[in-house]
Amino acid sequence: MKAGYGRGVNDVRENEVISVQGLVKTFGATRALDSLDLAVRSGEVHGFLGPNGAGKSTTIRILLGLLRRDAGEVRLFDGNPWSQAADLHRRLAYVPGDVSLWPNLSGGEVIDLFLRMRGAPADHPLRAQMLERFQLDPTKKGRAYSKGNRQKVALVAAFAAPADLLILDEPTSGLDPLMEEVFADCVLERKAEGTTVLLSSHILSEVERLADRVTIIRDGRAVESGSLEDMRHLHRSKVRAEVVGRVPDLSGVPGVHELAVDGSVVSCTVEPEGLPAVLTALTGAGVRTLTSTPPSLEELFLDAYRGEPVG
């Protein structure tokens, strides 16, 4: 993790709804979480990303008090998520990535059950509104729902009453694009009302649209954290230039990678620190055309996921 866009500033921490530092969790010989840091500030939508098996769900399950941490600090609403689980859960709603329902309970019964067990009212006007927006038939029995509809049951339950925090673990898996749209609208509305959201997701466009900040984890560690803007600035840009004169030798310039020369065209990727030197060299050679592209989200994520050097 790079200094500058990381967290850890004390005045910010007071504002944190979720605060995780140095979290370790092992299952037998497997180290699922290896000194993980995560900070979710009050009122933000925080994207939580990482490849399969990186430890996202384990982190969420520790935050929910389902798993016990082996080491590290975990605070939820400035409380202990293990020992104060039931009390803290009055303030949050959780949507798992694979919702399992009771075969003989109808969707409506499950929604009301979740609401009541959360201590929330089951007759909030939002409930009817959410059923309408997610186009969910609440009279079907649990076993009759498809994967996407089971997901909707949990989403309606989560959005059907106000909550301070939403913990969403790949909440849109199995939803069709229209429903993903409804989901995104709901998240943004909640955010506007001040709700904090932890959103674990694989859908980059969803994260890009919704998240204020993201944390990317790999092998149980946070490898990136910050706003998308910050992250973009800290990664290599693609530079492609056609020069008038002789192609300058950029191979010696620090921060230049993937250098390729094709006639009078030179292309490479450049770390932020190397850009001024590259531009100087190119200008010296007489630039005919020049494009510099910041990394796309996909490239950012793929770099982080693969664990390649990322600037």
Place this chain on the structure above:
Amino acid sequence: MTGVGALTRFALRRSRVLIGAWTAVLAVFCYASAAATDSLYPTLADQVSAAESLNASSALVALYGPILDVRSLGELAMTKATVTYAVLVMAIAITLVRRHTRVEEESGRAELLGGLAIDPGAPMVAAIVVGAVVSLLVAVTAALGDIAGGLPVVGSLWFGASWFGIGLVGTGIGAVCAQLSANARTCGAVAAGVVAVLFGVRALGDTSSAGWLSWLSPFGWSTQLRAWSDPRPWLLLLDLGLAALLTGVALALRAGRDLGAGLVPDRPGPATGSPRLADALALNLKVHATSLAVWTVACAVLGALMAAIVPGIGSILDSNGTRTMMERLGGVGALQETLVAALVSVGAIVISCFVASVVGHGGAEENDGRTEEVLATATSRSTTFAAVAVVALGGAAWLLLVTGVAMALGSLGAEVSAGAVLAAALVQIPAVWVVAALALVAVAVRSRWAIAGWVLVVAFFLLGPLAELLQLPGWVAGLSPYSHVPKVPAESFQVGPELVLVVLATLLVATAWWRYRERDIG
């Protein structure tokens, strides 16, 4: 039919531990019974007297069926195996068929197979083949156990054949029941009910003047086969015919329905939840409501039916010999009391199956991720644990109460007072609680150990007879909590053992609760 061979091998492989353990237990039981009987009753006179006293006790006839040829060592040795333990043969067949049909459909795994290049009917046929193959396996190993235990070869083979027939009928029952509901638990409960009715009908037939009732049940056919003397092989055709009929019905039902659907389509449920459905206990009660209702009715009906044989016990024992022996045993009243005590002890074990299913379901809730969803609300670990414990412990007490009341009403007119019959059922509660508490400890340690409840019930059920046959030290049989329950009303009530069982159950539940609060979920 494409895929049957591969699916059969796959199912046999998946269930190999279950099949192996079940087969081994039954074979060892047969061997131990066969080997022990010869030394227990060294002379023919000993055998005849033992067989006659068995026949004289309605309680034992109700449980084990009659001995038709009192001079046959084989029939005496296999008294319990012919009918009572044949229930376990039927149970394994039903369990396997259900496991590889409806359970697979409910979990969605069958859909995965449906996408492969196999015949749509193949999984069903494969499950039936598995049931038949395992029935044959159990029958052959049981016969070998008998032969190894020193019983005549021909009789042993016919006895094995009777178990094979029971297994085939079980396969058919399992196959039909698996078609009825989209809910695998409901299918299992219906099948268990069918077995209970078949057993109960035979018990009534064997102990009352309505002997024809026994001919309505495959368990009755097993006795009438007379495996050990003058076998009547044509009776096996009844088993085969019934199994073929049931299998045909099952295949027709399967062909006429969609994958995953029951015969009765799901009715829509309420659009909103009842305000009472607001906590983990209410949820668990709702989940078990149907099961609890079915069990309540079954306990009431079977309790009343079984108890109905109690008042008649004096009149069917008219011969001078049995009359004398009865007097020696303490008269009609004492016989009736023994019968009541024996019936409730069976009732306690059957009701323990309800407990095993509730606790097992608690483990399944966690494995399927539903416990996680509940714990993500403002529901504490303690509440979640209590929800399972209350339904298991409370359900056991309730069902024994229902059984006791039903038996008390059913046995009106006997020389045993209704109060004594009720008490006989109620004293079983602490023993069932200990079994429930042990199962809760297993689930509290690891959700995947939820099967422990079933293992315990079967183990404790077999422990007494096995320890007796193998002449194991007394403490082995004493491991079973059921063995410490005073045999009210035949014996007087003792508060000591009851108190010890209650304290033990309390300590075990407390341990389970403590463990469940401390461990990882999922």
